Amino acid sequence: MNATDLPDQSTTVVIGAGAVGCSVAYHLTELGADDVTVVDQGPLPVTGGSSVHAPGIMFQTSPSKVQTKAAYYTSRFLSDIGTYDEVGGIETARSEERMDFLRRRFEWATSYGLPDPELLSPEEVGERLPLVDEEEILGGYYSPTDGRVDGIETLQWYIENTPANFVGDTEVVDLEVSNGEITSVVTDKGRIDCDRCVIATNNWGYQTGQLAGLDLPIAPVEHQYVVTEPMEELADADSAVGDNTAGLDVPGNRAIQEYMSEGPNRPVGRDQDHSLYFRTHGDALGMGSYNHEALSVDPEEMGRNSEDQQSSVRGFTKKHWERPTHPDRDKSAKQAFDELLPASADQEYAVTENGIFVFTPDGMPAVGPTAQVDGLWTALAIWWTHSAGYGRIVAEWMENGVPRLPSGPVDSGGIHVRRFEPHAGEKDFFVDRGAKRYEQVYSIVEPRWQPDDHRGLRTSPFYEQQRDLGAEFVQSGGWESAQYYESNADLVDRYEDQIPEQDGWQGINRSPVQGAEHLHTREHVSMFDMTTFSSIMVSGEGSGEFLQRVCSNDMDIEEGKVRYSLLLNEGGGILADVTVVRLGDEEYMVTTGGGNSPRIHGSWLEEHAPETVSVHVEEGAKSTIGLWGPKSRLLLQRCTDADVSNDGFPYFSAKQMYVGEVPVIALRVSYVGELGWELWTPSEYGRRLWETLWEAGQDLDVRPMGGGALESMRLEKGFRLWGTDIDTDSNPFEAGLPFAVDMETDFIGKDALEAAKEEGIDSRITPLTLDDSTDIALSGRPVLKDGEAIGYVQAGDYGYTIGESIAYTYVPSEHAEAGTDVQIRCEGELYDATVREEPLFDPGREKIIR
Template sequence: MSADFPSQADTVVIGAGAVGCSVAYHLSELGAEDVVVVDQGPLPVTGGSSVHAPGIMFQTSPSKIQTKAAYYTSRLLSDAGVYDEVGGIELARSEERMDFLRRRVEWAESYGLPDPQLLSPEEVTEHFPLVDEDEILGGYYSPTDGRVDGISALQWYIAKSDGADFYGNVEVTDLDVAGDSIGAVETDRGTIDCDRCVIATNNWGYQTAQMADLDLPIAPVEHQYVVTEALEELSGVDSNVGSNTEGLQVPGNGDIQEYMSEGPHRPVGRDQDNSLYFRTHGDSLGLGSYNHEALSVDPDVMGKNSEESQASVHSFTSEHWEKATHPDREKSPKQAFDELLPATKDVEYEATENGIFVFTPDGMPAIGPTHVDGLWSALAIWWTHSGGYGKIIAEWMENGVPRLPSGPVDTGGVHVRRFSPHAGEKNYFVDKGATRYRQVYSIVEPRWQPDKHRGLRRSPFYDRQQDLGAEFYQSGGWESAQWYDSNADLVEEYEAQIPDQDGWQSINRSKIEAAEHLHTRDAVSMFDMTSFSSIMVEGADAGDFLQRVCSNDVDIDVGDVRYSLLLNEGGGILADVTVVRLGAEEYMVTTGGGNSPGIHGGWLEDHAPETVSVTVEEGAKSTIGLWGPKSRLLLQRCTDADVSNDDFPYFSAKQIYVGEVPVIALRVSYVGELGWELWAPTEYGNRLWETLYEAGQDLDVRPMGGGALESMRLEKGYRLWGTDIDTDSNPYEAGLGFAVDLDTDFIGKEALEAAKAEGVDAEITPITLDDSTDILLSGRPVLVDGEAQGYVQAADFGYTIGESIAYTYLPTEYTEAGTDVQVRCEGELYDATVRNEPLFDPGREKIIR
């Protein structure tokens, strides 16, 4: 630590908690120098959530990146000597929870956690005798789970960060942003000029980002924790309470930090059926609860340390401990703990708190480069994942590639720019954060949809879709039809080709999705693509710019369409896009919906020179996918343009009129059938739908939803960014080498040349189930000779080919067609076979006709 306060630094990290210290440490490990870390509290006990947290680390998650980040964190802190690897047990008090714990085992197996186990009640009490085994049905045991000593870990980070200086008791008062770039961090001790800045203030993340005029959706919420008096059942266990924080400056009442610094000697535990968790603190028990109504904190009034309290700790509210206030839980926290851990009944509490931590609207972290050049986000991260995300962010900042030692990671689900424009409205994200708090330990169904904040973004077709009985799913605020009740009559027509689905896989599904799939193969359907985005790239240097950022050769003629990829410096796939040349200096780049406009559009904006205009037209165009063997006949009825194969070939574009509606028509299809994407200004959207729908009645034109789209694209082997491809895969691994032209110069080329020369270790491949029609679920392990070699990326039933399909990445020695594999899903073991792709229409006869 330096005594002189700096006036300049290459990088300023705001926040010296678990995440800020991790980022600084990992930047130092990568050779970065001149890093300054500041915090408003004293060091290392800053008053943030890192020092009031009990440090419990359960590593298993349905999210690969969360699991990988957690495992890296546990290994790093274990090597540092600040991690107690006592194991973790998640308990089941219901059959539904036992099913959930089986999923935990499968996720752990898929993502590489060692030796995940299901335990009987008797085996649980062998690990943790205080549990009443009559109250439980079993448990999930992860032997490398445990607890981090927060204060010791922060001290270790600070001592080991050779390239960084740390300053406590420094209040950041403003962020200087000029020309959309960070220039300086203003503090109450002076201004620090800088090239880069990392916001790692977590509970204060919203406030800090506001200083740069960014509306980051970071919602603080309280949850409860108590530490019991010494228990007779734990007598004989050594305790250092009273000396753990000796010599440290501790804001407010130091009881919480004193007890949090006392390590466990038994596995950490969770009773998710009652939203509870627990661990030993020497001869005491620590009891944590999410089992109360959401106690949201106004992100604008997150406080500071005082003589009486720490900034992120509020007074304990006994009513939320003693009464049942959680909307989904029947028992109060105290009642549930008394039943599960009888030793806690009628004991006194030595320390209590309502500790504050944060949620984003989707419950995932918010990391990466923001809209302000040089300003990075490292927010909504728990101790569990802090080491991993510190490594990922540091690699991203230094080398342009988010990665862990195990390899590149997929960042689409955690990227700070994934949020839709409305997500920054405070009432919205605070309420969504409260919902995520409510769901922390809930069993959330596949394809679950929220009840609140619906109808925010609607295509011009919305009213017509409602009339047709659309079942709307929400993504990025858009209401997108998953299927249409008006197509229920098709189910009977195609009944023989639609197998029943049971159990967890069947939830929130409809046979109508299958019928729409099959009808599209036979006739013609209209798919609402309005949530997809067009990005206009214009200017004298537009072509050269796109050539620099696209992996394929996009030096194309006006009217041509080219599929390409955007890559990072490591060759990871940032996006797959369609590039359309509309004029000499005008291009349209199309990408998906959801988080694509913010991430993909933002990346193009960031890299464009001043001579090129990039406009992300999120919602500016309404788009219909017109697909099926009768699509040409229908479209020709509605336009004077020649849409024959000779005049309008596959992967070409025309600006035409459909009725009176001006349309950019692309001869492309995401379902493997003849078809077009019809892009029109939003104000014309309703007329576009009306024109096509009315003209196609005798052709039996039907609306088609997202469920049919997913099964059709898997039959054809078309990739979906964020599901099959992301920054954790390169084009050769993803089977997209055809979208790479190494004769051109583009970002990521050097990495791809090296990858091609070395050869890939794993490739994406389709597998089909041998003797089952069940639909598999993502994240489930794919086994060869009993060992997990990959996991399910995406899966559905292929209604045209009559087989259950899954896509997975496998080591290349197992990707030959005919190789036998198995998939473990929902406790069952399925035999499957590796197949060549595409499974449907390999000769492309359906598309090119």
């Protein structure tokens, strides 16, 4: 269609006709959606966005499973439609640290199912990439299904093969919202009434969100790329430059699109030590660079195409190519390329550009339904590499309620647009964080790395006490959370023989104090700041029936009782694990974890609640202390008149009571497998709650405890962590949580679980322990049986109480029997491991219910 054919009504409107918008539209119609319209401000197919100025290089391997899966789906999809050059991809190492990193990439590829990854010698790299100086490198990593996508050809294919309305040269000027729902997309050519809308404008994502009152944290950044004149060393390659865009309306410099449409005849390459990548364009060489200071673009000033300029391309800044301006690199892009690819040193450039693309504060995509506007979806911060995959994921989510690929459901917690903390939409914040992510694109980011900027934004009432106790803070969901406390350093000597050293990559940003806090809590009593966790108050007529509908467990509980349950999507995937407390006849408190949990889980409950039920997400409204350890009852009883004996306050019950003068909702639950309570109070009482417990427990050797100890303790006990062990890619039976499901009740996802049981559960979570090592197995590393990958590490830590290194993994059911011998590959080492029964600690629950 053309601009004069703009419809006045369409069931679904996709804004943006680039790689992602076209993919969403195609996959929606493939799944049966009717009446889809795609609009773009630029001409079709050369819209002027990053999809047409990008060189199209696709490296699929990532430490993120969902990113790797989305990339592999994309490469297979594009290969099937004939717009993908599967020439392979080679990443080189110029340092020992980078060679170690490439071994990690090999392990991630093995874990997530990329075919035939290889580690290469310098000579093997040179055989595949003759322009590379073998003397400059230590080796390489090769993924044979990596390659390059022809962006313009692919967009043309989508437009010709998608039964949807495509309308170019049409600017969206408003998004109309009524009663919290999207109602229409207003363009400069007219209004389109709609039921659903997808924002897929990428570089313009922030601006488009603003039309609906959303502060989407989408930060545009400039990026450099050059293409040489034809080179003698590549003279044997054919070239169609001059004909690639014939007959197309091309904004700005046509030469950019001409060369980007010219395919490679050799593997695409990366020199991540210097933040560089490269590929051939027929008989010319293209070179891209992140090796410069972040050149952030005001997200409100992206602009439009003009006769002379493509809207997502800025003028080439020569100084950033020839001078070392990147804060972590000591050579410029040109210097590094001259060394690695000597033939490029004296070449003239036929094309130069500073192209724009975007980053979120954590560097991951922003997809899914928005919390603020029903029917409004996002598909943003996505590159060509993952475009078809995320188009399929979003389409499945919209049509069937389940984010998935043909290979199965995907974990959505780390990509959900609702994950961002309340302050993330402030422009200075997300532009700064986006710039940092740009700098880190090819950096080796250490385990547990923490940003320096925008710290101290969200602090609990205990923050001053924690700081005085030497808390090592990490930022999680914007909160400052203590990982461990230097005031507990004396405990390291006490438990020295039970705390093995962690060397190498596993030991970076890790302290033995974490192990000491773990062991102390098992023997004495500790206080853990749970303020990042959130309560969700559910009340009003029909509250019980509502919770029964959304919770997988039986919610017919008495007042003062606590029940663990799951929230499931329509496919039976785990949206959340929650604790439900019945406080009154029609009053409940639902507790969920920290980080992105309250925004994802709370908004899901809000949108499913009937009019008679109030759902109030109390993120930050309550401060909470986990009081855990065998002496926790003695300490708590000193501070309250309430009966906290086992008979008077049994496990999985709750009381509204006082701790000193402080009103609390006390839950007899423990996330560490010890006797203990969660004490929830309004935030203004938090400081006094800490002081009361702290002063009363000095003779009991009460100590603060950080998140490092929490992680190792919960793994010993086998307690799940949403977003790590469980997510929307697993169902309760696979996740070992059948006790949280009552199939006699009706709940969202029940039909899918019944079907899963009927088909048979072919994957199960299980703990492994390393046979002869105290090293920690890191997440994402492959679990092998007879040399074949059967799973990967979901979470790993050292179990200081049981004296063994623990790794949790999902494996095929036939390998889940206790005693099965397996291996784990981590940091280039192969570790023997054994499948174990869970829980590894206190299987009789004697500690927790005493």
